[in-house]
Amino acid sequence: MPSASSPVSVQGLTMGFGDFVLMRDLNFEVRRGDIFIIMGGSGCGKSTLLRHLIGLQEPKAGAVFYGETDFTAAEEAERTRLLRRTGVLFQSGALWSSMTLAENVAVALEEFTDLPAREIREIASLKLALVGLKGFEDYYPGEISGGMQKRAGLARAMALDPEVLYFDEPSAGLDPVSSRLLDQLILELRDSLGATIVAVTHELDSIFTIGTNGIFLDTETRTSVAQGNPRELRDHTTNPAVWRFLHRGEDPPKGGR
Amino acid sequence: MASPVPASTAPTAVLRTDGSPSTLEIGGDWSRDRGADGLDAVLGRLDGTEAGSTIGIEASRLGQWDSTLVAFLLRASATLRDRDATLDRSGLPTGLQRLMTLAEAVPEKKGARRAEADVPWLDGVGKATLRSREQLDSFLSFLGETVQAFGQALRGRARFRKRDLLVLVEQAGFQALGVVALINFLVGLILAFVAAAQLEQFGAAVYVANLVAIAMLRDMAAIMTAIVMAGRSGAAYAAAIGTMNANQEIDALRTTGISPVEYLVVPRITALVLMMPLLTVFADLMGVAGGAVVATGMLDLGLDRYFEQAKSAVAVKHLLGGIFKGTVYGALVGIAGCWRGMQSGRTAAAVGEATTSAVVTSLILIIGAAGLFAVVFYALGL
Numbered sequence: 001m002p003s004a005s006s007p008v009s010v011q012g013l014t015m016g017f018g019d020f021v022l023m024r025d026l027n028f029e030v031r032r033g034d035i036f037i038i039m040g041g042s043g044c045g046k047s048t049l050l051r052h053l054i055g056l057q058e059p060k061a062g063a064v065f066y067g068e069t070d071f072t073a074a075e076e077a078e079r080t081r082l083l084r085r086t087g088v089l090f091q092s093g094a095l096w097s098s099m100t101l102a103e104n105v106a107v108a109l110e111e112f113t114d115l116p117a118r119e120i121r122e123i124a125s126l127k128l129a130l131v132g133l134k135g136f137e138d139y140y141p142g143e144i145s146g147g148m149q150k151r152a153g154l155a156r157a158m159a160l161d162p163e164v165l166y167f168d169e170p171s172a173g174l175d176p177v178s179s180r181l182l183d184q185l186i187l188e189l190r191d192s193l194g195a196t197i198v199a200v201t202h203e204l205d206s207i208f209t210i211g212t213n214g215i216f217l218d219t220e221t222r223t224s225v226a227q228g229n230p231r232e233l234r235d236h237t238t239n240p241a242v243w244r245f246l247h248r249g250e251d252p253p254k255g256g257r
Numbered sequence: 258m259a260s261p262v263p264a265s266t267a268p269t270a271v272l273r274t275d276g277s278p279s280t281l282e283i284g285g286d287w288s289r290d291r292g293a294d295g296l297d298a299v300l301g302r303l304d305g306t307e308a309g310s311t312i313g314i315e316a317s318r319l320g321q322w323d324s325t326l327v328a329f330l331l332r333a334s335a336t337l338r339d340r341d342a343t344l345d346r347s348g349l350p351t352g353l354q355r356l357m358t359l360a361e362a363v364p365e366k367k368g369a370r371r372a373e374a375d376v377p378w379l380d381g382v383g384k385a386t387l388r389s390r391e392q393l394d395s396f397l398s399f400l401g402e403t404v405q406a407f408g409q410a411l412r413g414r415a416r417f418r419k420r421d422l423l424v425l426v427e428q429a430g431f432q433a434l435g436v437v438a439l440i441n442f443l444v445g446l447i448l449a450f451v452a453a454a455q456l457e458q459f460g461a462a463v464y465v466a467n468l469v470a471i472a473m474l475r476d477m478a479a480i481m482t483a484i485v486m487a488g489r490s491g492a493a494y495a496a497a498i499g500t501m502n503a504n505q506e507i508d509a510l511r512t513t514g515i516s517p518v519e520y521l522v523v524p525r526i527t528a529l530v531l532m533m534p535l536l537t538v539f540a541d542l543m544g545v546a547g548g549a550v551v552a553t554g555m556l557d558l559g560l561d562r563y564f565e566q567a568k569s570a571v572a573v574k575h576l577l578g579g580i581f582k583g584t585v586y587g588a589l590v591g592i593a594g595c596w597r598g599m600q601s602g603r604t605a606a607a608v609g610e611a612t613t614s615a616v617v618t619s620l621i622l623i624i625g626a627a628g629l630f631a632v633v634f635y636a637l638g639l
Contacts (some may be wrong), residue, residue: 098606113289115325122328123289129331130356132363135370142603161289161323185359192355 012062040217087157093149095141102137108159127155147178167199268293284318287326308341314348425528441540445547466566469548474575478540483586487619491594495615498598499608526591533587593618
């Protein structure tokens with residue numbers, strides 16, 4: 001039974017399309033305050049796993065739990081209620097292009113709270129300030145750079161002070177400096193907000209800087225072959241696939257360890 | 258950070274000025290579902306703080322909190338800064354302190370903020386006039402590019418995929434048959450209905466056939482078909498090309514060295530120009546068939562008699578005139594759809610606007626051309 005202390009957990013999850021099985025029998029728990037990294041090679045189903053966690057795709061078998069609630073079996077209304085306590089940063093930001101940044105952040109606040117317009121605007125400004133976009137409230141997504149769009153997407157994901165934040169490739173398409181700043185920001189937000197973070201990424205620098213827990217999806221065996229803190233996995237794993245992934249393709253030393 | 262605990266106390270913020278230094282007392286559970294009272298009054302009093310003084314914070318009775326509290330504290334901090342006073346944040350929980358530091362970490366970029374300008378009415382009229390001039394320029398230069406691209410195409414040098422053209426022909430031709438048939442059948446039927454009621458009064462019911470046949474062949478079939486195509490193909494072209502523009506696919510064509518006008522616009526307009534004559538003839542038949550239903554059902558005219566009369570009424574010039582008009586309308590629909598698509602902005606809403614204006618532009622061009630044809634054909638005695 002999933003425990004109340006883990007905001008998100010997965011039991012016996014099998015993902016696939018039609019007859020094709022992408023990953024089978026995944027089991028893991030994300031603990032409160034974790035920065036949980038979903039690792040694996042390209043095309044192994046990292047982003048698909050994320051889509052399952054936020055209900056954009058249905059599992060072939062198994063279930064996703066939020067706290068002690070079975071998210072997979074839940075009714076639509078219950079799902080929406082659970083998802084309101086999460087925020088998602090999509091790979092390309094996925095900002096609504098016909099709204100300004102402030103409006104993008106304000107949408108959830110307008111829909112789900114009774115706050116007066118001025119206060120909504122203030123909170124939207126605060127969220128944008130947290131990601132370093134003070135003064136850009138009235139810009140449209142098309143008028144700012146890719147890195148800024150990504151940060152604005154993060155501000156939108158944080159609109160409702162979520163307990164769990166999901167990141168899909170947070171550093172994809174960012175230069176090394178911006179990518180490092182984003183990592184710092186993620187750490188800072190985790191510490192000050194007390195949020196739990198689940199991220200899909202294959203940027204090794206990011207993985208080692210921010211990750212406190214994680215799961216490795218293996219394309220060969222079509223299931224998870226390692227779990228734990230990425231830094232410890234790097235130094236102590238016995239699985240050659242995990243070793244190669246965490247050492248930029250280097251082969252593991254001969255004779256085992 | 259905010260776990261759903263139903264039993265919560267009301268959020269409070271009180272400024273105590275009796276002690277020295279003054280303190281801002283914060284307590285209760287702050288959540289976006291339950292706003293604190295009197296925040297504006299507190300901020301108003303903070304605005305009267307002496308320059309150089311420091312205000313402390315007392316937060317020992319603070320429970321849950323969320324962004325509403327952070328937003329309030331940042332406003333209080335900014336208010337005090339304007340008065341050259343400071344807010345001592347050491348009394349706050351560490352998470353809150355760090356969040357406030359983070360929010361103030363990146364200074365506002367100079368000149369980034371936008372001033373909201375109030376545009377006077379007359380200014381708006383002027384800008385709209387200038388914009389319509391720009392639209393005309395853009396339309397003419399698009400038209401020029403298109404003619405040039407067709408010039409290349411006629412010499413067999415235009416770059417577009419023949420398969421694209423076949424697909425477009427199928428979409429603009431075969432797939433449109435159903436809706437073209439339905440619309441024109443009903444138009445023929447309505448024409449016959451209106452005419453029958455009038456002509457019957459002086460025993461000239463048989464002339465219903467003349468009216469339907471001539472009206473359909475000369476004008477109505479071409480116009481109605483063109484309107485259907487404006488809604489079907491014109492809108493689809495604008496949406497497809499607009500979306501490609503939003504995805505930088507047009508830029509990708511340009512950098513590959515392929516003219517988007519040749520690659521996207523030429524096959525689309527060609528498909529419409531090829532299909533419109535055929536659709537017009539098909540629409541003629543459907544319209545006359547619609548009239549036949551009224552003639553036999555309502556006027557007891559008999560199918561033979563109706564078709565005999567229709568055949569004697571129309572001349573080849575009616576048929577050819579209608580086909581010619583339909584072809585021109587088809588070209589106009591294609592041009593309007595592709596032009597609006599190429600002009601489209603990069604946002605989802607802009608693609609929607611491009612689609613709308615493609616249909617509107619098509620309709621205006623069709624009706625404008627129809628009016629022009631009416632005058633010219635009359636003058637030529639056709």
